[in-house]
Amino acid sequence: MDILGDIAGIRGTQLKDLKELTLLRTERPGLIHFDLLEGICKLTSQWNKEIALYINRSGIVIAVAVGQHATVKLPPLPARQAGRLRCIHTHPSGNEHLSSMDLSALSSTGLESMSSLGVKNGQITGVEIAFPGDSGHEILNLTPKEFRSFSYDTSVNDFRSRPASPVLKISDQEKAFLVALEDEDPGYELLSELAELALTAGVEVVGKLLQPKRFGSPVSYLGKGKLQELTQHLQDSGANVLICDDELLPVQQRTLEQATGIKVLDRTTLILDIFALRAKSREGKLQVELAQLKHLLPRLSGQGINLSRLGGGVGTRGPGESKLEMDKRRVRKKINLLEAELIEIRKVRTTQRRQREKSGIPLIALVGYTNAGKTTLLQKAMEQTRSKGEAIQGEDKLFATLDPIVRGIKLNQTTHILLSDTVGFIQKLPHQLLHAFLATLEEVQNADILIHVLDASHPRALERADTVHGILGQLECSNKPRITLLNKTDKISHPSDLNRLAQELSHPIPMSLTQDSTLEPVWNKVLELLSVDKDETN
Structure with a gap:
């Protein structure tokens, strides 16, 4: 029997010792022969590598593999044997707990059980055994003393015969580990924003990892050493999703998935997922799907991508097409259909906009970082001016507003304006969204005037303002008249911080939208700028 996996650098005599150990047959009702257990624990500590064994119901080792410090690639299993095999592997970190990768392998391979042995200095620190159950994985955790008297056969029969009442049921909530390449910006600030995005998507954040950008890799995103460190963190944290703070190249995503064995998302995919949760109108949903x-x-690999929502079936395959080519053709066809439908919707919107332009009513657009208070401003403006239209409810969450919202506001007896709420901006806003949310x-x-709503209490408020200005530049709106509403001033502890912001930004108006009673300062500045624009036009 060959020893598979990462055996580079291991002496031939040690590999021979491992082969001899695997000839030992485990007698029932034990999980593993104790001499075999003792031997793989010693080798695990000597090599600082995981060792995995497949043992059948007759107690015979049918396959063995060696892996990295925190991962081992399991050999392929014959489908007929899977349900009669147990997998036992070591964790050289001393942590006996099964990782999300271990439990995922148990589910996908149909094994009888999955066991992990914590190993430190050649001795087991504990054992964890998982059995597949109808209501989730059922797990036993044993101390070394308990393991010596443990009856594997009794546990297997017990879990098969009784109704599911798990010792431990794994939570269905996804647990994310965050990684980023650190440039000039403080990396943990980037990960703080990524963590907020993950929480908005309903994912629990269980760990973070940074690497200087100069040590990153065009193939694996992280460098080789950092990738090994990451796999250990993933195992210890129980993460089942890896989220990267940049848009990954297709090859980087595939490499990370192969190295970690869990789902890998990049920043763009995460933001698109949030947008999919937030979109309410037909147009918004089409934009997100597009x-x-x-x-x-570009990330289709021909395998593992579920395209069932895109149609297909008999008659969709072209002459001589591979599965990958067919998938790409179906995606392109769906993209063309969505773009055509959005063009029709935009024609209607263009007609509506032209009618507004003919009326001569000025359009004021609210812009700013996501969750800065734009919707709250629109809500307060409607309340104070008793404007007609569906009430708007501001929410303390990212990207609460995706669809354009326009409301008529009467500033005084002679001046009416249209106030428009827009999608919030964010660092590294995916370029697809700039086009999709046209x-x-x-x-x-x-817009005739932009009101930039800024969370003045944020520690990096000025950098966030620069992000907004950069996106406005991409939209060719840098030269539009702009008011800066410095929101959340009630949360600012040092007045000097507010003064610094006011000096850096155009037409600043300090305010707390949740506390201040009037928007008069904002409307006065709007009227002033409209008057200047009218004079220049004349």
Whole structure:
């Protein structure tokens, strides 16, 4: 029997010792022969590598593999044997707990059980055994003393015969580990924003890892040493999703998935997922799906991508097409259909906009970082001016507003304006979204005045303002008249911070939208800028 996996650097005599150990047959009702157990624990500590064994119901080792410090690639299993095999592997970190990768392998391979042995200095520190159950994985955790008297056969029969009442049921909530390449910006600030995005998507964050950008890799995103460190962190944290703070190249995503054995998302995919949760209108949903498909297209590998929602079946395959070519053709066809439907919707919106322009009513667009208070401003403006239209409810979460919202506001007896709420901006906003959410962004491009709502209490408020200005530059809106509403001033502890912001930004108006009673300062500045614009036009 060959020893598979990562055996580079291991002496031939040690490999021979491992082969001899695997000839030992485990007698029932034990999980593993104790001499075999003792031997793989010693080798695990000597090599600082995981060792995995497949043992059948007759107690015979049928396959063995060696892996990295925190991962081992399991050999392929004959489908007929899977349900009669147990997998036992070592963790050289001393942590006996099964990782999300271990439990995922148990589910996908149909094994009888999956066991992990914590190993430190050649001795087991504990044992964890998982059995597949109807209501989730059922797990036993044993001390070394308990393991010596443990009856594997009794446990197998017990879990098969009784109704499911798990010793431990694994949570269905996804647990994410975050990674980023650190440049000039403080990396943990980037990971703080990524963590907020993950929480918005309903994912629990269980760990973070940084690497200087100069040590990153065009193939694996992280360098080789950092990737090994990551796999150990993933095992210890129980993470089942890896989220990277940049848009990954297709090859980087595939390499990370192969190295970690768990789902890998990049920042763009995460933001698109949040947008999919937030989109309410038909147009918004179409825009999100279009952006998702354009992001997916270069990442299709021909395997593992579920395209069931895209149609297909008999008659969809072209002459001589591979599965990958067919998938790509179906995605392109769906993209074309979505773009055509959005063009029709935008024609209607263009007609509506032209009617507004003919009326001569000025359009004021609210822009700013996500969750800065734009929707709260629109809500408060409607309440104070008793404007008609569906009430708007601001929410303390990212990307609460995706669809364009326009409301008529009466500033005084002679001046009416249209106030438009827009999608929030964010660092590294995916370029697909700038194009996909053209309808919302057209309100910015056609506005007479921009009101930039800024969370002045944020420790990096000025950098966030620069992010907004950069995106406005991409939209060719840098030269539009702009008011800066310095929001959340009630949370600022040092007045000097507010003074610094006011000196750096155009037409600053300090305010707390949740506390201040009037928007008069904002409307006075709007009227002033409209008057200047009218004078220049004349």
